[in-house]
C-alpha cells in the first residue's frame with residue numbers, strides 16, 4: 383500500500399485533499415521523517431479518517447492541527463481541533479475503532495476535550511513496533 387510514496391507524502395496529500403473538500407483549514411505541524419511498517423501506516427490513516435470525520439460532525443471547528451512525529455520514544459500522532467470540545471468523555475463506535483487501530487499495532491489512543499476549547503486525539507506507538 384502506498385509503496386511508491388513516503389508516509390509524510392501520503393499524509394500530506396490526504397490532509398490537503400480533505401481540507402479542500404471540507405473547507406476546514408488543516409495546519410500540518412509535523413510530518414514523520416521516515417517510514418513505518420505498513421500496518422502502522424494503515425492504523426494511522428484509518429484513525430485520521432475517523433478523527434477528521436468527528437471534527438466535521440461534532441466540533442464545528444474551522445481549524446485542525448495535525449502532527450505526526452517519530453522520535454526515540456516512538457511515534458505520536460495528534461489531531462487537534464478548535465471546536466466545541468467535549469462535555470464528559472467521548473464514547474462511541476468511532477472512538478472505539480480508533481483505539482482498536484492503535485491497540486492493533488501495540489499502541490494507545492486517547493481523546494481529550496475541553497468544553498468550548500477544542501478536542502485532541504492523541505495516538506502513540508512504541509518504538510519497538512516501528513521496525514529498524
Ligand SMILES: Nc1ncnc2c1ncn2[C@@H]1O[C@H](COP(=O)(O)OP(=O)(O)OP(=O)(O)O)[C@@H](O)[C@H]1O
Pocket residue numbers: 436437439440441463465466467468471472473474475476477478495501
Ligand atoms: N472532535 C470532536 N469535537 C466534539 N465532540 C466530539 C469530537 N469527537 C468526538 N466527539 C464526541 O464524542 C462522541 C463519540 O465519538 P464517536 O466517533 O465514537 O461516535 P460518533 O461520531 O457519534 O459516531 P460514529 O460511530 O459514526 O463515529 C461523539 O458523538 C461526540 O459527542
Ligand SMILES: [Mg+2]
Pocket residue numbers: 432435436474475476477
Ligand atoms: Mg465518529
